Amino acid sequence: MESFVKDTLKDHNLRSTSCREDILDTFLSKEVALSHGDIENYLGERFDRVTIYRTLKTFLEKGIIHKVLDDEGVRYALCKDHCSEHDHHHDHIHFKCIQCGQTNCLANVHIPAVQLPDGYRANELNLLIQGRCPACN
Amino acid sequence: MESFVKDTLKDHNLRSTSCREDILDTFLSKEVALSHGDIENYLGERFDRVTIYRTLKTFLEKGIIHKVLDDEGVRYALCKDHCSEHDHHHDHIHFKCIQCGQTNCLANVHIPAVQLPDGYRANELNLLIQGRCPACN
DNA sequence: TATCTTCTGCAACAATGTTGCATTATTAAT
DNA sequence: ATTAATAATGCAACATTGTTGCAGAAGATA
Numbered sequence: 001m002e003s004f005v006k007d008t009l010k011d012h013n014l015r016s017t018s019c020r021e022d023i024l025d026t027f028l029s030k031e032v033a034l035s036h037g038d039i040e041n042y043l044g045e046r047f048d049r050v051t052i053y054r055t056l057k058t059f060l061e062k063g064i065i066h067k068v069l070d071d072e073g074v075r076y077a078l079c080k081d082h083c084s085e086h087d088h089h090h091d092h093i094h095f096k097c098i099q100c101g102q103t104n105c106l107a108n109v110h111i112p113a114v115q116l117p118d119g120y121r122a123n124e125l126n127l128l129i130q131g132r133c134p135a136c137n
Numbered sequence: 138m139e140s141f142v143k144d145t146l147k148d149h150n151l152r153s154t155s156c157r158e159d160i161l162d163t164f165l166s167k168e169v170a171l172s173h174g175d176i177e178n179y180l181g182e183r184f185d186r187v188t189i190y191r192t193l194k195t196f197l198e199k200g201i202i203h204k205v206l207d208d209e210g211v212r213y214a215l216c217k218d219h220c221s222e223h224d225h226h227h228d229h230i231h232f233k234c235i236q237c238g239q240t241n242c243l244a245n246v247h248i249p250a251v252q253l254p255d256g257y258r259a260n261e262l263n264l265l266i267q268g269r270c271p272a273c274n
Numbered sequence: 275t276a277t278c279t280t281c282t283g284c285a286a287c288a289a290t291g292t293t294g295c296a297t298t299a300t301t302a303a304t
Numbered sequence: 305a306t307t308a309a310t311a312a313t314g315c316a317a318c319a320t321t322g323t324t325g326c327a328g329a330a331g332a333t334a
Contacts, residue, residue, distance in 0.1 A: 015280060025161025036321075048283050055281095059327050069206040069265075073321085076325065095257060106257075112249035114264070120243075121231060126265040127251070128206075134256025152300050173290075185314050190291065192312090210290085265319065275334100282329070290321070298313070304306080 004028070012062040017056055019047045023055050024064075033068040033075035033094065033103040068094050075130055093127045099136035108127050141165070149199040156184045160192050161201075170205040170212035170231065170240040194228050205231050207239055207265055230264045236273035 005024045009016050026042050027034065034042075041053055056076055059065040068075040077094075091111050096103040111125050142161045146153050164171065164180050171179075176189055193213055205212040214231075228238040228248050233240040248262050 017281065017331075019282075049321095050284080050323085051282055058281095069208070070263075071204055071206070076167055093251075095253075098260065103146060109251060109253065111264075112251065114230075114246060114249065114266065116232075116246065116266070117243065117271075119274055120266075121274060122266045122268040123235065124267040126267070127248075128263040128265075129251065129252065129253070129257075129259045130261040130263070131257060131259040134254075137256055137258060154300075154310065156313075186290095187292080187315080188313055195312095278333085279329075284327090286324085288323070292319070293317085296315090300311075301309085303308085
């Protein structure tokens, strides 16, 4: 669907603007997690730094993207499984290649149950695996 | 041992300076992961911001502390199990309480094996669990 | 097309992290 | 105890990353 981007925005009650469309397009075309800086580079000077920050923040709040963290900082990736504002599922597993540096979501892998000490209650799991990706092995 | 701090520094071929000793002391007295800002607050104006950054960097390289990441940023925690520069074990599991905001290492919990897709090879696992800690339940 | 609302760009600022260099402190050897 | 070699610190300057307020521009709706 060529209108995926517009539909996604509409579904989340966001106005279609070129900045939002371009950022969503970028996430779709690159399959890896992107930092604010990456996006700035891909989009050139078309949009203000602040606008990109605000767009990312909005997408985060709406559950369109999620944060991906590693030693080098913060990145963002699409929530492929259509998390909504209310029904956001909170298990994320990411793989970062120490060779090529790319980070992506491992959608088909699920995190095994973890046995927590007494009194702890878990809401959200976030697993980062670092190693070598198939392309770099 | 009152000399734990000095011994730790000596073991890692680091000179004993008041900044390093105070930072190590701080990590020992607080049981939770600390950010650069936290440390700055605890130590007051005694040391330059830059020195604290450099000390943390040195401790990281020597394996005295490790990074702890969550949505809010970067923190550091002691490597209790005496990781060395060479024999650094790379599975970290951290718990962040969404109520009180404190983050700590769950030393006794281990991460179950994860079944990775073909071609991926894992070196290091990093699991962040967010939820409520015993004190906030 | 008019109107209401939201988004954007700009400027300014805050927080976080880095680098170079001169000075000071630590360590090991005399 | 002094000294010489080395390493750590403080300062200044800078780079990156992220935030806020506000006026003007653009999107959605009727």
